[in-house]
Amino acid sequence: MSFLPPLALYIHVPWCVRKCPYCDFNSHALSGALPEAAYIDALLADLDAEMINVQGRPLTSIFIGGGTPSLVSGAGYQRLLAGIEARLTLAPDIEITLEANPGTFERERFLDFRRAGINRLSVGVQSFDNDALARLGRIHDADEAVRAISTAREVGFDEINIDLMHGLPGQDKARALADIDQALALAPSHLSWYQLTLEPNTAFYSHPPTLPEEDVLADIQDAGQARLEGAGFQRYEISAWSRPGHEARHNLNYWRFGDYLGIGAGAHGKISRPDDEGLTIERRWKTRQPETYLARHDDPRGFLAGHRRLSRDERGLEFLMNALRLSDGVPRALWHQHTGLDDARLDAHTRAAIARELMSETHSRIQATPLGLLFLNDLLALCDDSVLARS
Known part of the structure; x- marks a missing residue:
């Protein structure tokens, strides 16, 4: 069998207590009882239909x-x-x-998660400022967030990520740093620290709040980065920070253009298959609406809503869109292994970005320069434009 990328599994649970105004994920406010047993039955049936895509590989992460x-x-x-x-x-x-919401935590529930075999929690705190939490539509307050993370550690979770946003309505540098300091006091192994953006099809996009000015955002970014580095956290991806050796393996698989099965309502997957030219890469996605997804359990059509084979240029650009988010980039060998493409096509994608000093040119790694990480969207546009110019 030809070389295939590592394989992970993503499972989507589409219900939440209340839809947050900034959220553009496939999430739906729960009305009535959670159809837990029926949904797990559907997830396992969905996985059965995906087994043809495993091709003998073990799961590296869930x-x-x-x-x-x-x-x-x-x-x-x-x-x-x-x-x-x-x-x-x-x-x-x-x-x-x-992923866990502090508004749904109970000690016994967290203990049961650990007993079930879950060994890492990603806690969606977003902020420890009660005014900010209210503006974000969160169902928890700061005290609940602190108790949830403390409880998770008490019941045996050593690997804990805290999701934290900055650039919030009304936020200044002092408040952003206070959020970081509170997160660090809870001794997580990982922090996802990212700027609030207004995404289409969200309440915030339709009725945008007043966000900090660009100079304030820049000050927050610089000061927050210094604070995290001073606490021993390494920025290994644009918005991901960890203590050494505690990077999120599942997300690293995404950024290294690994494969993953996607099961659950609206879940996406990426699958590679060997062919005469090296690899075929396919994107796959499941039906989005929870009720429709559950109904597909007994439907001959199954759970798949669509799939699309990536063209050779799409493969190259998608690889770079992921790999260049990593501070240290990726080994150059992954280009061929995970896309099936040769080095000449890599050079075509990256020539313009290297000329602008947004990418470094080495024989061993594919990597953005510090300037390229700062202007990642410009870097990726140059990688795309270089393909268009060659076509």
């Missing part, structure tokens, strides 16, 4: 996202993960991450 996956019980996850393990080989050191 990520359960949403929505609010912590609405599902520990017993539900025990059944789901047992079903996954019965179908697939799991890497001995597999990372299994669950």
Whole structure:
């Protein structure tokens, strides 16, 4: 068998208590009881249909996202993960991450998650400022966030990510740094620290709040970066910081253009298959609406809503869109291994960006320069334009 990229699994839980005004994910406010058993049945049936895409590979990581996956019980996850393990080989050191909302935490629930085999939590705090949380439409307050993370550690979670946003309505540098300081005081292994953006099809996009000016945003970014580095955190991706050795393996697989199965309402997957030219790469996505997804369990059409084979130029650009987010880039060998393309096509994609000193040119790595990381969108546009100019 030809070389294939590592394989991960993404599981989507589409329900939440309340839709946040900035959220553009496939999430739906829960009305009535959570159809937990039926949804887990559907997830396992969805996985059965994806088994043809495994091609003998073990799972390196599992990520359960949403929505609010912590609405599902520990017993539900025990059944789901047992079903996954019965179908697939799991890497001995597999990372299994669950997104959790502080507004849904209980000590016994977190303990049950750990007993089920989940070994990493990603806690969606966003801010420790109660005024900011209210503006963001969050259902928890700062005290609940602190208690949730402390409780997670008490019940045995050593790997904890805190999701934290900056550039919030009314936020200045002092408030942004206060959020970072509170997060650091809770001793997480990982921080996702990213700027609030107004995405289409969200309430904030339709009725935008007043956000900080560009110079304030720049001050926040510079001061926050210095504070995190001073605390021993490394910025290994545009918005991801970790203590050494605690990078998110699941996200690294995305950024290195690895493969992943996607199961659940609206889940996306990326699958590589060997062919005569090296690799075929396909994007796959599942039906979005939870009710429709559940109904597909007994439907001959299955759960797949669509799929698309990437062209050779799309493969190259998508690889770069991911790899160049990493501070250290990726080994050059991954270009051919994960896209099936030769070095001449890599040179065509990157020639203009290298000339503008947004990318470094080495024989061993594909990497953005510090300037390229600062102007990542410009860098990626040059990679795309270089293909258009060659075509």
